[in-house]
Amino acid sequence: MTHPASLDNKAILVTGAARGIGKALADHAIRMGARIVAVDIDGDALEESFAGHDAGTVRRYAGNITDEDFVARVVDDAAAAFGGIDGLVNNAGIVRAAMITDMKRDQWQAVIDVNLTGVFVCLQAVGRHMIARAKAGAANPGSIVNISSDAGRRGTFGQINYGAAKSGVLGLTMSAAREWGRYNINVNSVCYGLVETAMTETIREEKFRHRYLDAIPLGRFSAPEEIAPATCFFLSDAASYITGQHIAIDGGFHITA
Known part of the structure; x- marks a missing residue:
């Protein structure tokens, strides 16, 4: 009997897959039986990260997720190769830190473009594919997880662009869940706290480290590998009746004042 949380034979598209959280998510999904559509703007890193996998397990696509034509081509090509796309993890993101009064318009726009508009572009393209599957008779056309x-939810210090984009992702999640529930497409978001990646390196330095650790009830930062299993759960059949939710995977950070 297949475990309900298995991803066996599911084709999962992961953005920002070449490193950090995206790589950990893709690796865990592969261990759970999935085939991966790995998307990242850094083609060299993508090739290096998945060098040990053939095209039957991982298909690699280098490009910008804000480019609608690129994303549409990825969805069409991967769906043809794998017989459909069963899941999307909208993970790709960037940071451009500055205090509100010092933030330049290009810093604001770069983060909004990737972290919010890019999420929408991928959500839309994969959603169209999943709706077509539903109309063709698929009982479980797919699941989407947006990384917030x-x-x-709490706001952030020195990254108003990032906070605004990630808040917007929650709105995207709820709206898509409402629209696509009739097709049995599940759309959820997960909210990470402080994960040990290159993007959080500055705030994990000694100057800020204890301020954040003191606000995490579990008293530690998480490794990417620690948040991957709970995230991938929402792509599995075990989460078939969960949609429109925002689940914190953050060691309790969101509950502290």
Whole structure:
């Protein structure tokens, strides 16, 4: 009997897959039996990260997720290769830190473009594919997980662009869940706290480290590998009756004042 949380034979599209959280998510999904559509703007990193996998397990696509034509081509090509796309993890993101009064318009726009508009572009393209599957008779056309952040629920310091984008992701999640529930498409978001990646390196330095650790009930930052299993759960059949939810995977950070 297949475990309900298995991802066996599911084709999962992961954005920002070449490193950090995206790589950990893709690796865990592969261990759970999935085939991966790995998307990242850094083609060299993508090739290096998945060098040990053939095209039957991982298909690699280098490009910008804000480019609608690129994303549409990825969805069409991967769906043809794998017989459909069963899941999407909208993970790709960037940071451009600055205090509100010092933030330049290009810093604001760059983060909004990738972290919010890019999420929409991928959500839309994969959603169209899943709706077509539903109309063709698929009982379980697919599941989508949008990666948000506690910054989108609590606000953040020195990254108003990031906080605004991640808050917007929560709105995208709820709207898509409402529209696509009739097709049995599940759309949820997960809100991470402080994960040990290159993007959080500055705030994990000694100057800020204890301020954040003191606010995490579990008293530690998480490794990417620690948040991957709970995230991938929402792509599995075990989560078939969960939609429109925002689940914190943050060691309790969101509950502290």
